[in-house]
């Protein structure tokens with residue numbers, strides 16, 4: 437639909453433009469830090485603690501985001517080859533190998549140069565994080581800090597604030613954060629200032645509140661953004677600018693854009709006939725084509741588990757209590773990282789909720805060769821989902837980095853057949869979903 441004329445028209449598309457601008461700005465700052473040999477913190481998307489790192493003036497480097505960018509820019513194979521020639525096995529996480537190659541190339545990436553780490557901080561959300569950080573520890577002799585976040589023991593057993601079990605877990609995380617703070621003081625040379633932390637947490641609150649609202653607004657018909665493509669841009673900002681005023685302002689604007697689109701019936705460029713959910717990590721080596729295989733047939737991704745786990749659980753919109761910053765930081769990290777893990781390991785309830793909330797017609801499961809954390813068990817997860825709900829689903833495999841295991845023709849074949857199934861099912865009166873409410 438053509439947007440109505442008027443002063444608000446410039447709103448549409450702003451999130452993608454501003455996201456690209458912020459991304460360039462972020463990399464320019466990393467390049468300056470690299471040139472000046474300033475200390476940086478290497479962190480991961482599931483529990484980055486970006487708000488805490490800012491308190492110590494530490495630029496944050498997300499190796500996962502750097503690696504996926506090499507795939508989006510179609511040069512991942514060059515990086516994978518360098519790491520494999522160096523001795524890394526073809527079947528380990530492609531993100532790790534691209535990062536190893538980038539380190540061997542002096543931090544050089546297609547988007548610019550990244551600084552060396554002064555510290556690596558990671559959670560237990562992915563077991564690869566542990567071994568990955570050990571590589572930097574050996575390369576640079578830096579301290580690495582593991583934040584052990586208690587995960588969900590079984591579906592539906594999560595505890596929440598005020599429950600004694602939750603309080604035990606929260607105190608366990610808080611004790612670790614209190615050990616991390618002096619370590620960050622040491623590597624950065626900056627004294628901990630609780631008021632700076634409060635300020636960064638306030639920006640993270642604004643971002644989290646807005647991120648949750650943006651995801652909710654995709655219940656609109658047509659969907660106001662594509663969770664696979666547009667969503668990946670929003671994710672980049674959510675990670676790179678967590679705790680920063682620019683991130684808070686970006687997401688405030690994004691809510692305005694999505695609310696405007698929803699109110700005016702403006703969707704994505706896709707002629708939306710099917711509303712889909714995506715499970716897993718996108719196929720970045722052919723990212724645009726992968727998305728087109730769905731959009732050309734009228735499929736729009738209205739939601740994904742990726743937007744939840746790769747934002748470190750920010751989708752929940754948890755807001756810190758600024759009156760007790762460190763205690764509340766522990767609470768938010770526990771709730772967020774636990775939710776990120778739930779979106780990988782206990783995703784059936786999440787998907788059932790999304791099916792209803794977003795009015796989805798089908799689910800696409802996309803396990804990938806080189807990320808076992810996200811992919812292991814997806815076949816069982818699909819079976820559990822189908823036992824709970826009669827909903828069309830597609831199971832396709834490829835990779836998020838390695839184009840050698842991506843077969844475009846095979847993917848297309850399976851995707852086309854899935855859409856034929858959707859058409860037949862609708863013709864037979866199945867999979868009729870109630871209209872979603874914006």
Ligand code: SF4
Pocket residue numbers: 500529530531532562563564565806807808809810
């Ligand atoms: S194994 Fe998967 S979740 Fe873990 S670092 Fe690699 S891509 Fe990320």
